Amino acid sequence: MKAVRVALALAGLAALVRGLVLLVDLGPRLPAVLVWALGGIVLHDGVLAPLVVLLGVLAASRTPAWLRAPLVGLLVVLGPLTLVAVPVLGRFGARYDNATLLDRPYWSGYVALVALGVVVTAVVAERRRRSAPPRP
Numbered sequence: 001m002k003a004v005r006v007a008l009a010l011a012g013l014a015a016l017v018r019g020l021v022l023l024v025d026l027g028p029r030l031p032a033v034l035v036w037a038l039g040g041i042v043l044h045d046g047v048l049a050p051l052v053v054l055l056g057v058l059a060a061s062r063t064p065a066w067l068r069a070p071l072v073g074l075l076v077v078l079g080p081l082t083l084v085a086v087p088v089l090g091r092f093g094a095r096y097d098n099a100t101l102l103d104r105p106y107w108s109g110y111v112a113l114v115a116l117g118v119v120v121t122a123v124v125a126e127r128r129r130r131s132a133p134p135r136p
Contacts, residue, residue: 043083052079066128074121078114085110 026033052075059071087093088106095101 044080048079048083052076064129066132067125070121070125070128073124074117077117081110081113081117 023030023033055075056072059075060068063071085106088102089110091102093101
């Protein structure tokens, strides 16, 4: 087990060094990348995580026990998915002189993924409901 941990630590350090080398190679774009990265951290820790926790608490307190875990799981998946999808859904970075940028139907893909998540959640919740012990 120790050898696996050491191997994973070495692989992690190698990836860290590679990332730092790539970061330094950005040159004048480095400040913009750092602002973007820090903005992602602030959005996650300041907005997304508290919102998911709040919705999870509301879901846990207002839904039946068989629905709680699947619903919270759906929220945990849809939160980051939505955050990652915002730039392409809003078409940030699209340019009229380059039609190949953001040229896919991102909204339909996002809606399909959300629908898939809802369907999976419904199936899991229904299975949990059927296997739950009957109420006295």
